[in-house]
Amino acid sequence: MRRYTRREALHAGLLGAGAVALGGLLEACGKSARVATAGSINKLLQAQKSAGDKAFQAFLAGEDYVSGVDNYVGIFLAHAGANGTRIFGDNARVWFSPTTNQDTSFSPTGPVAAPWYAYAHPEAGAATPKGLNAVHFTFDRVGFWTIIVETTSGDNLIATTAVQVKAQGHTDTLIQGQKAHPTVTPTVANPGNVNPICTRTPPCTMHQITLADAIGNGKPTAFIVATPEFCQSRNCGPSLDELITVQAKYASQANFVHAEVYLNAQQPSAPNPQLTPAMTEWGLLSEPWLFMIDKTGVISSRFEGGFTAGIAEAALKPLL
Secondary structure, X not given: XXXXXXXXXXXXXXXXXXXXXXXXXXXXXXXXXXXXXXXXXXXXXXXXXXXXXXXXXXEEOOOOEEEOOOEEEEEEEEEOOOOOOEOOOOOEEEEEEOOOOOOOEEOOEEEEEEOEEEOOOOOOOOOOOOEEEEEEEOEOOOEEEEEEEEEOOOOOOEEEEEEEEEOOOOOOOOOOOOEOOOOOOOOOOOOOOOEOOOOOOOOOOOOOOOHHHHOOOOOOEEEEEOOOOOOOOOOHHHHHHHHHHHHHHHOOOXXXXXXXXXXXXXXXXXXXXXXXXXXXXXXXXXXXXXXXXXXXXXXXXXXXXXXXXXXXXXXXXXXX
């Protein structure tokens, strides 16, 4: 998953402020301790470090979070250290605190369940992605928030990470309630200047209709932007495969449209890679993205960074 300079600048700014860095820079651990309902982040971390020696990290799947709307928060759990191997199958719960000052007393909102969602068809191999944890949350103010993640199955582990929440109208891309961009996405019949139009092997079948035509034909639309071959996080391929599972059930009732990230296969390694119209017109700074669009062309939900077939199906069914 390509991350752009805005995230790097945000990361540097948080470090300079002495706050919790994005991506779970601060790690906490413990075998049986629980998150306190009040206190400071530093005290929490110190208590967990004294309770055990299992280092743990929580990474957010996305970065475009908005105040006042329902936000999908995908979470990847991993062991800390040089290997940083992913943790699969553990349920978790989450607290949200509107500060990143480690010494500020907080009364966090939570706990909110962040269950484990398994892929319908996970790749073989111990290290390949198998799913993710996820939660929905409405941030009530803009600014930097701390997210505290605690596993509730397997070893009891605690980690913190941080996120910037933006005001509506200042997001990277469109949010719920807004009209979808009528992007002319590549199709088998008209690939335009995108080559290949699908980097999945074999190519998916979501290139039969452009997004512009899909959002005007009276059916709901599942629109995914992902590059299975070049995705740095390895979540694009699995996410597209998960949506294919949903497509198999609802192909006659909904449109399914996939767009790639790069104009051609040489661009990922280029200094300034050329992006597809889907990326530029939608203002996307990361991938994968999934947007559920209702029959009138209005976005009903959005998912950044990865999802499962179950998550996608639950978002699509009310639109049918």
